[in-house]
Amino acid sequence: MCYYIARGSIPRKRHVRHEVDSHLAFEEVFGTEGFSGTTSTIYHRHPPTAVESSELGEVIEPTYVQERALRMRHLRTHHLHAEGDAITGRKVLLGNSDVxxxxxxxxxxxxSLFKNGQSDECIYMQRGSGRLTTLFGSLTMATRDFVVIPKGTIYRMDFDAPGARFLTMEFVxxxxxRPPKRYRQGGEGQFLEHSPYCERDIRPPQGxxxxxxxxxxxxxYEVIVKARGALHSFRYLHDPMDIIGFDGACWPYCFNALDFAPIVGQLHLPPTVHQVFEGHNAxxxxxxxxxxxFHPNAIRVPYAHSNIDSDEVMFYAEGNYTARRGIEEGSxxxxxxxxxxxxxxxxxxATQDQRSTNELAVMCxxxxxxxxxxxxLAIDDAKYPASWSAQRPPELVGANGVSATR
Ligand SMILES: [Fe+2]
Structure with missing residues (x-):
């Protein structure tokens, strides 16, 4: 959901005959919002509709604990162990009807190949590297990459070595x-000068x-399709990613967190300046x-705040959190x-003389x-809600500072 690109072999006009190696290519319009939103037009060697068989598989809707208790939580995700593959191994921790x-x-x-037929996905690679092979071509995934995959994209993830860990925010x-509208000319056009990142930082798929x-x-070829809260198996005689080219503005991409140019100020700036993506309701x-x-009297930790209209999730991906005991990489x-x-x-x-922070965190x-x-709940830190108390135990008192983020 980004900007217009063209890859591979495409005809000069849309919806006309296109032959490759004396064979007719099969056009697929991959569109959003009916035929009114962002679209890519894809050219296949074989009809993308040629399903040999399909069947309903596992129901995978997460079960949430419906609790009325209002409390802060600290989930120690570094306590989760390796299990499953890049799809079946995803352990849903928090959610609602949006995310x-x-x-x-x-x-x-x-x-198998996978397609999320119901949601866009934003993946954050906390650790690991590998290859994302998609309908639109390949992407090299690296540590600290955000990987944005539009719904409907067929893909597979392969990692270079064991030990990969990633967070997924799925907009159900x-x-x-998409990038925030305020970063772009007219909301959809070229990235503007005040944007903390631009087209040069976004890595589109390549052949x-x-x-x-x-x-x-x-x-x-089997594609596992996630839709209607279940997994469905679709089998094809021909490769469903057998494309020869495409053009359009709907494709997956990577964006590395270290390519985000942080906006800093004399006095504390709100998280708004750190925004990287937006969707409906998140x-x-x-x-x-x-x-x-950098003001000489600046308070270098955030002011207390009441997020009266939102739930705030912070994922501490890496950095030095030893000053805030209990918060670690993966918290x-x-x-x-x-x-x-x-x-x-x-x-x-404790942070009055601190001039920089090396932490890297993702907020949703x-x-x-x-x-x-x-x-x-199985990895929740029960002591966390009381860690702000004036009566809190000494082991929770930080020696040299605090996370500078939130
Ligand atoms: Fe906050």
Whole structure:
């Protein structure tokens, strides 16, 4: 959902005969919002409609714990172990009718191709690298990459080595994940000068196209489609990613968090300046290593704030959190609407001489309340809600500062 590009072989006009190696190519319009939204036009070697068989598989709707208790949470995702592949290994932790947030530590290779038919996905690679092979070509995934995959994109993820960990924010309300409109001319055009990133930072898919022959099982190509809260198996005689080219503005891409140019100020700036993507009823922000506020009397930790209209999720991907005991790499906190939150006691004084932060965190603010799953509750830190108390135990007092993000 980005800007116009063209790849491979396409005809000069849309919807005309296009032959490659004396064979007619088969056109597929890959469009959003009916025929009124962003579109890509794809050219296949074989008809993309030629399904050999299909069947309903597993129902995978997450089960949330419907609790009325209002409390902050600290989920220790680094306690989750490797399990499943890059799709089946995703453990949903928090969610609502707009967004599902999951953590995955894959231990297996994906046996099939996958298509999320109901949601755009924004993946954050906390650790690991590898290749994302998609309908639109290939992408190299690296640590600290955001990987944005439009719904309907067939893909597979392959990692270079064991140990990959990634966070996924899936917009189950069907909205599209895109750069904030205020960063772009007219909301959809060229990235503007005040934007903290631009076209040069976005990595589109590249050729060659097609599925590796090794992904063929039993003489057929299988695509597992996620839709209607279930997985469906579709099998094709021909490679469903057998394209020769495409053009348009709907394609997956990578964007590395270190390519985000942080906006810093004399005095504390709100998380709005760290926003990287938006969708309906949720935003995604990226807190990168950066200088801290430079006014001589600046308070270098955030002021306490009441997020009265949103639940705030912060994923601490990497950096030095030793000053805030209990928060580690892989910590994921939830600060729900209705409770003000901010820096721990003593940290304003402790950070007075701090000039920079090396932390890297991803935030997802949702405009409707999130609920936890049983998996989340199993890794929840029960001491976290009381860690701001004036009576808090000494082991929770930070020595030198606090996370500078939130
Ligand atoms: Fe906050």
């Amino acid at each position: 599902e947030i999951s953590l995955c530590v894959p231990s297996e290779v994906m046996p 309300n069907g909205s599209h994940i 060659p196209f097609g599925t590796p022959e090794s992904a063929k099982v039993g003489g057929l 935003v995604i922000c990226c807190f990168c290593p950066r200088p801290l506020d 994921l906190t939830l600060h729900p609407l209705g409770i003000p939150h901010g820096p721990h006691p003593g940290t304003i004084e 603010d949702t405009f409707r309340p999130l609920s936890p799953t049983a998996i989340a």
